[in-house]
Amino acid sequence: MKRNLEPIEYKENTEALAKFAKALGHPTRIAILKHLENQSCCFTGDLVEVFPLAQSTISQHLKELKNAGLIQGELKPPKIKYCIHQENWNIAKSLFQQFFD
Known part of the structure; x- marks a missing residue:
């Protein structure tokens, strides 16, 4: 049984899902x-x-992945070290799972 989301939660979830989807929109x-x-x-x-x-x-x-919050960068002059932003990655996976269920 699906639960009804409050209007604010619905808006936040759909906006976050759209942001992640847009970032994933390139192979x-x-x-x-x-x-x-x-x-x-x-x-x-x-x-x-x-x-x-x-x-x-x-x-x-x-830059696109970082702006969407899917990765994070740490400045290690003169380079930037990138890795998955675990918290946001888990949120994205959960939102996509909810969307496809």
């Missing part, structure tokens, strides 16, 4: 997330070695 971003899920963390340069794309393209995809 390269999905591939980056799958790669990061199997790593503790990695640097942009590591991803350039894995994917046949320019560093600027990888950086743009990382």
Whole structure:
């Protein structure tokens, strides 16, 4: 039995789901997330070695994933170390599961 969501919770959940879905709307971003899920963390340069794309393209995809909250970056001058944002990743999985149920 599905429970009725309060209007505010409904709005927050649907907006969060749409934000995550938009970030996942490109095959390269999905591939980056799958790669990061199997790593503790990695640097942009590591991803350039894995994917046949320019560093600027990888950086743009990382920016989109970070803006959606799916990954987080830690500045390690002169590089940025990226990893899955576990809390938001779990929220995204839960929201998608609820959506498809």
